Amino acid sequence: MTTVSMTVNGRQVSADVEDRTLLVDYLRNAISLTGTHVGCDTSQCGACVVHVDGRAVKSCTMLAVQAAGSSVTTIEGLATGDELHPVQAAFREHHGLQCGFCTPGMIMTAVDMIRRHGGQLDEATVRHELEGNICRCTGYHNIVKAILDAAAKMQMPAAAE
Amino acid sequence: MGMEGIGQRVVRKEDKRFITGKGKYTDDVKLVGMTHAHFVRSPHAHAKVVSIDSAAALAMPGVIAVLTGAELVADRIGNLICGWMVHSKDGSPMKMGAYPAMAPETVRYVGQAVAVVIAETKNQARDAAEAVTVEYEELPAATTVAAALASDAPQLHPEAPGNRVYEWSIGDKAATETAFSGAAHVVSMDITNNRLVPNPMEPRSAVANYDSGDDALTLWTTSQNPHVARLVLSAFYNIAPEHKLRVIAPDVGGGFGSKIYIYPEEIVCLWASRKVNRPIKWTSDRTEAFLTDAHGRDHVSKAEMAFDADHKILGLRVHTYANFGAYMSLFSSSVPTYLYATLLSGQYVIPAIYAEVDGVYTNTVPVDAYRGAGRPEATYLLERMMETAARQFGLDPVDLRRKNFITSFPYQTPVIMTYDAGDYNASLDAALKAIDYAGFPARKAAAAARGKLRGIGFSCYIEACGIAPSKAVGSLGAGVGLWESAEVRVNPVGTVEVLTGSHSHGQGHETTFAQLISERLGIGIDQVSIVHGDTDKVQFGMGTYGSRSGAVGMSAIVKAMDKVEAKARKIAAHLMEAAEGDIVIEGGEFKVAGTDKKMPFALVALAAYTGHNLPDGMEPGLKEGAFYDPTNFTFPAGTYVCEVEIDADTGKTEVVNFVAADDFGRMINPMIVEGQVHGGLAQGIGQALLEGTVYSDDGQLMTASYMDYCMPRADDLPSFDLHHTTTLCPGNPLGIKGCGEAGAIGSPPAVINAITDAIGHNDMSMPATPAKVWAAIHGRAAAE
Amino acid sequence: MYATNFSRAANLADASAKMGAATDGKYLAGGQTLIPTMKQRLAAPSDLIDLTRIPDLSGIKADADTVTIGAATRHYDVATSATVRGAIPAIAALAAGIGDPAVRHMGTIGGSIANNDPAADYPAAVLALGAGIITDKRTIFAEAWFQGMFSTALGTDEIVKAIQFPIPAKAAYAKFPNPASRYALAGVFVAKMKNGSVRVAATGVGEGGVLRFPALEAALQANWSAAALANVAVSPEGLLSDIHGSAEYRANLVNVMARRAVAAAG
Numbered sequence A: 001m002t003t004v005s006m007t008v009n010g011r012q013v014s015a016d017v018e019d020r021t022l023l024v025d026y027l028r029n030a031i032s033l034t035g036t037h038v039g040c041d042t043s044q045c046g047a048c049v050v051h052v053d054g055r056a057v058k059s060c061t062m063l064a065v066q067a068a069g070s071s072v073t074t075i076e077g078l079a080t081g082d083e084l085h086p087v088q089a090a091f092r093e094h095h096g097l098q099c100g101f102c103t104p105g106m107i108m109t110a111v112d113m114i115r116r117h118g119g120q121l122d123e124a125t126v127r128h129e130l131e132g133n134i135c136r137c138t139g140y141h142n143i144v145k146a147i148l149d150a151a152a153k154m155q156m157p158a159a160a161e
Numbered sequence B: 001m002g003m004e005g006i007g008q009r010v011v012r013k014e015d016k017r018f019i020t021g022k023g024k025y026t027d028d029v030k031l032v033g034m035t036h037a038h039f040v041r042s043p044h045a046h047a048k049v050v051s052i053d054s055a056a057a058l059a060m061p062g063v064i065a066v067l068t069g070a071e072l073v074a075d076r077i078g079n080l081i082c083g084w085m086v087h088s089k090d091g092s093p094m095k096m097g098a099y100p101a102m103a104p105e106t107v108r109y110v111g112q113a114v115a116v117v118i119a120e121t122k123n124q125a126r127d128a129a130e131a132v133t134v135e136y137e138e139l140p141a142a143t144t145v146a147a148a149l150a151s152d153a154p155q156l157h158p159e160a161p162g163n164r165v166y167e168w169s170i171g172d173k174a175a176t177e178t179a180f181s182g183a184a185h186v187v188s189m190d191i192t193n194n195r196l197v198p199n200p201m202e203p204r205s206a207v208a209n210y211d212s213g214d215d216a217l218t219l220w221t222t223s224q225n226p227h228v229a230r231l232v233l234s235a236f237y238n239i240a241p242e243h244k245l246r247v248i249a250p251d252v253g254g255g256f257g258s259k260i261y262i263y264p265e266e267i268v269c270l271w272a273s274r275k276v277n278r279p280i281k282w283t284s285d286r287t288e289a290f291l292t293d294a295h296g297r298d299h300v301s302k303a304e305m306a307f308d309a310d311h312k313i314l315g316l317r318v319h320t321y322a323n324f325g326a327y328m329s330l331f332s333s334s335v336p337t338y339l340y341a342t343l344l345s346g347q348y349v350i351p352a353i354y355a356e357v358d359g360v361y362t363n364t365v366p367v368d369a370y371r372g373a374g375r376p377e378a379t380y381l382l383e384r385m386m387e388t389a390a391r392q393f394g395l396d397p398v399d400l401r402r403k404n405f406i407t408s409f410p411y412q413t414p415v416i417m418t419y420d421a422g423d424y425n426a427s428l429d430a431a432l433k434a435i436d437y438a439g440f441p442a443r444k445a446a447a448a449a450r451g452k453l454r455g456i457g458f459s460c461y462i463e464a465c466g467i468a469p470s471k472a473v474g475s476l477g478a479g480v481g482l483w484e485s486a487e488v489r490v491n492p493v494g495t496v497e498v499l500t501g502s503h504s505h506g507q508g509h510e511t512t513f514a515q516l517i518s519e520r521l522g523i524g525i526d527q528v529s530i531v532h533g534d535t536d537k538v539q540f541g542m543g544t545y546g547s548r549s550g551a552v553g554m555s556a557i558v559k560a561m562d563k564v565e566a567k568a569r570k571i572a573a574h575l576m577e578a579a580e581g582d583i584v585i586e587g588g589e590f591k592v593a594g595t596d597k598k599m600p601f602a603l604v605a606l607a608a609y610t611g612h613n614l615p616d617g618m619e620p621g622l623k624e625g626a627f628y629d630p631t632n633f634t635f636p637a638g639t640y641v642c643e644v645e646i647d648a649d650t651g652k653t654e655v656v657n658f659v660a661a662d663d664f665g666r667m668i669n670p671m672i673v674e675g676q677v678h679g680g681l682a683q684g685i686g687q688a689l690l691e692g693t694v695y696s697d698d699g700q701l702m703t704a705s706y707m708d709y710c711m712p713r714a715d716d717l718p719s720f721d722l723h724h725t726t727t728l729c730p731g732n733p734l735g736i737k738g739c740g741e742a743g744a745i746g747s748p749p750a751v752i753n754a755i756t757d758a759i760g761h762n763d764m765s766m767p768a769t770p771a772k773v774w775a776a777i778h779g780r781a782a783a784e
Numbered sequence C: 001m002y003a004t005n006f007s008r009a010a011n012l013a014d015a016s017a018k019m020g021a022a023t024d025g026k027y028l029a030g031g032q033t034l035i036p037t038m039k040q041r042l043a044a045p046s047d048l049i050d051l052t053r054i055p056d057l058s059g060i061k062a063d064a065d066t067v068t069i070g071a072a073t074r075h076y077d078v079a080t081s082a083t084v085r086g087a088i089p090a091i092a093a094l095a096a097g098i099g100d101p102a103v104r105h106m107g108t109i110g111g112s113i114a115n116n117d118p119a120a121d122y123p124a125a126v127l128a129l130g131a132g133i134i135t136d137k138r139t140i141f142a143e144a145w146f147q148g149m150f151s152t153a154l155g156t157d158e159i160v161k162a163i164q165f166p167i168p169a170k171a172a173y174a175k176f177p178n179p180a181s182r183y184a185l186a187g188v189f190v191a192k193m194k195n196g197s198v199r200v201a202a203t204g205v206g207e208g209g210v211l212r213f214p215a216l217e218a219a220l221q222a223n224w225s226a227a228a229l230a231n232v233a234v235s236p237e238g239l240l241s242d243i244h245g246s247a248e249y250r251a252n253l254v255n256v257m258a259r260r261a262v263a264a265a266g
Helices: A023-030 A086-093 A103-116 A123-132 A141-154 B015-019 B069-074 B122-129 B145-149 B173-181 B226-235 B264-276 B286-292 B375-393 B397-404 B424-435 B437-449 B470-475 B509-521 B549-575 B601-610 B670-689 B742-759 B770-778 C012-021 C034-039 C075-079 C082-087 C089-096 C101-106 C109-114 C122-129 C214-222 C247-265
Strands: A002-008 A011-017 A049-052 A055-058 A071-073 B035-041 B047-053 B063-068 B113-119 B133-138 B164-171 B185-193 B205-211 B216-221 B245-248 B280-283 B299-307 B313-325 B352-361 B452-462 B484-490 B496-500 B528-531 B583-586 B589-592 B598-600 B623-628 B637-647 B652-663 B721-724 C005-008 C025-028 C047-050 C060-062 C066-070 C132-135 C139-141 C160-166 C170-177 C184-192 C198-203
Touching: A002 A023, A011 A023, A023 A049, A049 A103, A055 A103, A055 C101, A086 A103, A086 A141, A086 B015, A103 A123, A103 A141, A103 B015, A103 C101, A123 A141, A123 C101, A141 B670, B035 B122, B035 B264, B035 B286, B047 B113, B063 B069, B063 B122, B063 B264, B069 B113, B113 B122, B113 B264, B145 B313, B145 B352, B164 B173, B173 B299, B173 B313, B173 B352, B185 B375, B205 B264, B216 B226, B216 B264, B226 B245, B226 B264, B264 B280, B299 B375, B313 B375, B375 B397, B375 B452, B375 B742, B397 B424, B397 B452, B424 B437, B424 B452, B424 B637, B424 B652, B424 B721, B437 B452, B437 B637, B452 B742, B484 B549, B496 B509, B496 B549, B509 B528, B509 B549, B549 B583, B549 B589, B549 B601, B549 B623, B589 B601, B598 B601, B637 B742, B652 B670, B652 B742, B652 B770, B670 B721, B670 B742, B742 B770, B770 C247, C012 C025, C012 C047, C060 C082, C066 C082, C066 C109, C075 C089, C075 C101, C075 C109, C082 C089, C089 C122, C089 C170, C089 C184, C109 C122, C109 C160, C122 C160, C122 C170, C122 C184, C122 C198, C170 C247, C184 C214, C184 C247, C198 C214, C198 C247, C214 C247
Parallel strands: A002 A071, B035 B280, B216 B245, B313 B352, B496 B528, B652 B721, C005 C047, C025 C047
Antiparallel strands: A002 A011, A049 A055, A049 A071, B035 B113, B047 B133, B063 B113, B164 B352, B185 B299, B205 B216, B205 B280, B299 B313, B452 B637, B484 B496, B484 B623, B583 B589, B589 B598, B637 B652, C060 C066, C066 C160, C132 C139, C132 C160, C170 C184, C184 C198
């Protein structure tokens, strides 16, 4: 057992876990943030995507100890109080989700995508950038619409490299 | 129609919890003292279980118990059932082998459970499962229908000689022979419908909790129909009587049919929880899901269609072999029979049809209903035949279809179904207009200039939803009725709770069902909550599958609402001293027509509960229930057109244009309906282009993860062009037909027809992978 | 995943010491191959020694003739590096196409080449450019580095520090992904070096991992154009054949991807 501490959604957390504990299991079980999901064993579905130190990563493909000392943002930390993040709002407005299981990873991926592209996205880019996120319900049609709309609304300056 | 009533594109009520990470799925359930299960599974496709040695595993840290199939039998836990009895054409009942939740003697597919380890942590359970030593005596395996029917094939179950479950038929054989003998043209094809793995993104999961104080069990599970689960667990598996078993299906992350069934893992967790007197959680990983979730499709068919000299269809003759896998899953028997062959008339006048279906055991994962269930197989067969026939006759495929369309309703097919309403020309016309059919030659030429092969393909599908009535399905062998229940509870403050036996695992019932209440009472959907998925809250229900929740589930709510409204009118009339017939409900208010008298619905509700001033003899309260049993199936139909461009150098197919023109009858929330179509199309295009299940000859599943089983990604698909035409369903109060499966049913033949059009080569099996398409173009071998 | 012990190395010496103390240790960089392998219980190292916090192992440097990329540099940082984009845009483009965005945020170039995974992308660039693999002990050139599928010249106690790529006159990478896994079914890197020599290496196709295609090289040496490859046959001999594509199909893809890469390289 190792005591693993990190900042999750702005809150300092700490838990004793085995070194083999994946970050996603740490989030779901050790600190009970169950919004991050596991949909595959091969790092392909993206249901587990969170941000570690500002970058989208697959929390099923990272040990919790690797993230020790890092700052992690999960789907639970995206909204500001009752105010939804623009990507969350766009997913709702455009019916970008059905069963909701892939949705947290989709939204975290979309937020990262918009940040990296400074909001400058087109349909082909969005579809390509969703390569690591699998949805079985929506056929992606409305997810793509939601991301494009959120990107347009956010009009962010290009992310610094 | 209010802002949130029927027909409005209302944003979903349930979304907030999903987009903020507050959904509550089964694996999110955490109980005090909870233990974890890991199953020991067979690495062999067919083998005798000689011995199981648990001693080493039991000695490992955190291990509480190792339980085996023999103990399950000793505790009289029942074998898994198939809930639909199908009889062979000779009148004999289907022949089924025993299906134990863990195999005590023989394993018949890779992944079948033989033992379970219960431990304090998930890792400990998995570590210990590897320490359980199982000695097997390997037996020869058969994974395909052809292999299982060969004269030297291994025998899977003693009860089913030759691995034959049934040899079923439908239609008029003699009339069909006559039709063929008088035919001017006969078109023949061998058609394979590829085996698919449903793959809802949430893997199956179960949490079982035995409460020794009450001698009662609770199961949280990823189910599309928790009441059916409780019924079967109680009535057949000897888990607990219904009043001592609560089944909760909380948020469920997609189902597509695969979560209809009651699986071995749920049975074992419930049984084991009582044995170890602790809560137990089991959650499938994705590889386990590939190895144990019921698969779909897997038909091999020979089809022949007879035409007269004027290209009118005279008859259809089909022989289909259905691969059922190693055991008969819960509704498997009905899929290639009553859900498949009864749709073989399609949208066409076919005077004579005769279909034979042989159900066959193989050493593979059990096969059952997957989105569409039989109807995609029927549609694929017919629509590949129609396109092929048109090519052979040198006719426009649109003209051949139009010439043979059914145009007057009701229409009795030769295969049981009575189509109630439809306008197939209307949906075809809408699709042709949307795709700009006349402009296709120019688009093809432009593609050729870019070095791409462009093709167009059609599919005119029909399906049957809301399978019913109960009496009819009972006469065909169903073990359950297929009605639905609803209860409408009006609270004293005028908010409404609707309890439904339908179950939402992505379909948005919390919104659409609330829209129905909003339409009726003029109150906002935020005043309505939909309760489902818990046997302690909802008395009974049949769940959600077969696109039934709108047509059947909402009809039950309408019936309950009728009763609520009737009582509320009486109360309002009494309070406002008006005639009941003069009460008008508008914008959340009860008004007396022709006067300015009115009162809000909330006050009517309050009056019902105070009971201070009710009509003489009226019971207080405002709560009504109803059961609704439909009079017929519903028959959604439409036309799909697909355009593809193929890179001849690599064989890669790109779907560049996809039009869907559907007739779903009345739509409650078009936004949600469109979402259902999008998802269905993705699964159908996935079947056609990407998804295929491959077994090695010795029964290893070669496509047991997303590394090898190709799930559709965003860049595999286009944005879809959706259109609607409407003929209302006359059989239910809302005129709803159902929309959940159409996309998956109608799209595969459109894609393959487009590919074969593009490459000028009619022989192409699904999935049409780049390797296969390249091989077809260049006359080479695709894969090994 | 089997139980394991994780530790972070502060520097190269610390990493070596920790490896020496482990019974069956493995170095961990981005973990995008190793962790999935461990999750499937196909690898069971007693110890994982994290190299990513060693300061010298990350970063990108260039001079007139070479670009040197620290072994722990993430794919995303390579893909977006102005230095790499300027000197060898083909490497930046290759990195931008590895896995998906989340994988690129974690995965490292050192991890990508350390295993000679037959479907990894970087080995094609390393072999086609004749890159040098700089370890804590020596520099090994590409030809000697790759020793067959999942096998390299890296010693068990040796750490990859950086990859040094010669800057070519022209280069490009074209990949045809496996539709399911999205790893390369065939990924071809073509390079024309400043001295005029031409090299073509492909990943995803060889039974022994990444390999060169002399016939394609000869044709391009004579005439650097996609058209020059049109009639050059690629033999399916020694190429992978599986449920996703026959050796013959892969051989075809090598030719097609080589043509597209040459066209892209200009």
